[in-house]
Amino acid sequence: MVIFLSVTVTAVVLETVRPYWLKMILDSVENGNEEIVLKFFILFGISMVISNWINALSYFIGDGVIIPMSRRIRETIFQKVLELDFAYHTEKSTGSLISAFRRGDNAVFSIFDSVFYELFRVLISLIITTVFLYQASAEMAWLLLGVFFINLGLIWWLIKINLKARTEFNASDDVVAGVIADGMINYETVKFFAAEKKERSRLSEKFNDWIKKLWIFSNSFRVMDIAISSSAGSGVMLIIWLAIKKVGTNFGATDLVMIVGFITAFYWKFFNLFFRIRDIAKNMTDLEKYFEILTNETLVKDPKKEVLPKKDLGKIEFENVGFVYPKNKQKIIDRISLVVKPGEKVAFVGRSGAGKTTLVKLLLRFYDVSEGRIKIDGVDIKKMKKASLRSRLGVVPQEPIMFNNTIKFNLTYGKDSASMEEIREAAKKANILEFIEKLTDGWETQVGERGIKLSGGQKQRLAIARALLTDPRILIFDEATSNLDSESEKMIQKALDEIGSKRTLVMVAHRFSTIRDADKIVVLSNGSISEIGKHEELIKKNGLYKKLWTLQSKGKLVESAGEVVR
Ligand SMILES: Nc1ncnc2c1ncn2[C@@H]1O[C@H](COP(=O)(O)OP(=O)(O)OP(=O)(O)O)[C@@H](O)[C@H]1O
């Protein structure tokens, strides 16, 4: 920055003093002193040519400052977004967020440009111009400063109006970006219903407001342009008129040339400044929105000093756990108490919406419990850092989603350092090895956005392998509700048997066939435990488990409405 600013000052000084050399040349021509004419001509030439070289150097050094700065800002905000709570991500709109990112990053560059290339330059050249003008006539120097600051005040006032318009336009722009992203993400649903035109009109509707806001925003510029050019133009004319009037006193024609040179050069700079201040104002609102992301507070906090379990056994304890989703009133989990011993296979079953996945989210600390506590190997999970907690848990989510990258990248996501042997081992256990090795591109096969090129069962088995590779003490398997074919089901079952022998296995089960041999089946109903026991025990009781089991063994689905089960 220091080097950059010094070089910039040098460039501006060389550039600004040109009219002075011109005056000196004219003066010496008048006196007929050729030697001095040549001397000032060379100085004039230097200020013409060298100032441009130095200018280029100043831009070069400036890029050396701003490019790494922009990168660091982007990386920091990206990390911050990812670190934010699960709850933040359930509320956000990816499209709007990306649009805020894009605008913010542009603003970083523009503001740097405006402040250091324009604003800074204008201020220096104002100082130089005033100094030279002052020597010619103090009156004119004061007049120049007066014109400058009056116009600055006017700009400030107009910009405030412009800013409000920009903020409103941005909000509308984010809505548009949100609809576009939503359409792109849901392209499949759009196609199911042949709703391409419908999506377009949904976008078109949002554009109505967008256009209205954009007109207001653009017109505020026109008002500014007219107001500032009239006021600054009159000021400059006044100074030049004063200079013309002065010629003849102790003020020569060459002084007039110099002053007109200074003033007209400055006038353009000033105009540039005006446009730049306008830009800065616009960019400030973009930047504000961008940096605002950093002010989001994480609700699920890491403890300052963490407590770690003495031994990693894989014991889980739920103690009177209660939970309400943020902004909701209804208790989704209610007084759940349960102990899962190390190495046990525990299954959670229940109707759709009973709170099974929510329980998994609580275990992972995607949310903090509202009541009670959850302990792993005797330590309250709130006392562990999220990273330490999650490193102990392997998760196969209900709807596994993959990165738009290769199979290998996705499989090794939790452990980049895994050897090929370990990778193959995990894939083998998850019953996906054969499939991968048969692919033309093998491990390097691209899986598409969110893993779209894989089947549901393949994605699930890949997710199992991905979780297994990190060798967690506790494996959580949130089974997909979608029906897998019996072969895939058998494959997953086999994978689970293999995995379960060495670690604690928490299963959320929709297909009861997978949990017949579970050590403990926990039946959830409206967020509470209604029954608990082994399959043989539960089937003898006339409870919810038996109802669900009977329904399923008759080949019916566990209906989401719940009412079907009576
Ligand atoms: N982010 C959220 N904000 C508010 N409510 C939520 C949120 N996520 C889930 N819920 C609600 O919590 C309840 C429990 O959902 P959960 O996903 O735990 O059900 P589940 O037992 O896993 O069901 P399924 O068998 O269909 O997977 C549901 O009523 C659901 O609508």
Ligand SMILES: [Mg+2]
């Ligand atoms: Mg679920």
